[in-house]
Amino acid sequence: MSGRRWVIAAGALLLAPLWFAAPAQAARCGGDFNAFVATMQQEAAAAGISQAVIQNAFAGVTMDPAVLNFDRRQRGTFNKSFEQYVSTRVGAGRISIGKQMLQKHAALLSRVEARFGVPPEIVVAIWGLESDFGRGDIGKMPVIRTLTTMAHDCRRTELFQGELLAALKILQRGDLPRSDLIGAFAGELGQTQFLPSSYIKYGVDFDGNGHVDLRHSVPDVLASTANLLHTAGFKNGAPYGEGTANFEAMREWNRATIYRKTIGYFADRLAGRVGPSPIHNHAVDYPGIGGAR
Structure with missing residues (x-):
């Protein structure tokens, strides 16, 4: 990198x-x-x-x-279209739970957005993709x-x-x-x-207990995630689709184009912006850790 x-x-x-x-x-x-x-x-x-x-x-x-x-x-590579990938990561059930998380943590996400300038749907989309909102492995x-x-x-x-x-x-x-x-x-x-x-x-003590706890503290988790994107240059209110400055800023989270497109796709659905589906075939190569940059 x-x-x-x-x-x-x-x-x-x-x-x-x-x-x-x-x-x-x-x-x-x-x-x-x-x-x-x-x-x-x-x-x-x-x-x-x-x-x-x-x-x-x-x-x-x-x-x-x-x-x-x-x-x-993990040293090997594989190819998958965006349509194939997103269908396994962003289903109706995960969207439904994500919307519940937006409501449940609305006040917290509002404070995170005010401080770091990252919209709630982006933060919750990443949270959902990485650990199923803290409920997964x-x-x-x-x-x-x-x-x-x-x-x-x-x-x-x-x-x-x-x-x-x-x-x-x-x-x-x-x-x-x-x-x-x-x-x-x-x-x-x-x-x-x-x-x-x-x-x-990037870790942020957002619950104010003097420690950064990214395993148990939802405030710390969400604020730290937003802080990483903020530090990378993510701008609130600007588009984040492929080709935008915010899409590039999300490289700091994940270099794979297909993954960043999935974050955006998920975030749009959490925000109720369904519109025309952005899904189209987009082959991507997944190098393992330390692979091609």
């Missing part, structure tokens, strides 16, 4: 910035896993992570072969184990060393305890599936 990177999240390519960057001198990948962990502990201490957090985070950490197997399977993998495994693997070690340090920062800030630092197969966290580096950069 030339300073950014993407990962598969909820069947889509989630974009996350290289903000909590890899260590200045990356630990040597491969070789003995325990030796690698020891080096990463030293890197974490040099980055200002406390020994208490380091010892707690890495206690009993082992390599997870399932993570590497999943990652290697947001991952069951221990994030520290996942990221340590990926960092030890030599293909994208610096990328995942940076994500690992960001995850430790989440622990140090007290945003989530280790027991809640659970995510997907590349370390994505929470109801809209942020990589740890995005969690650190």
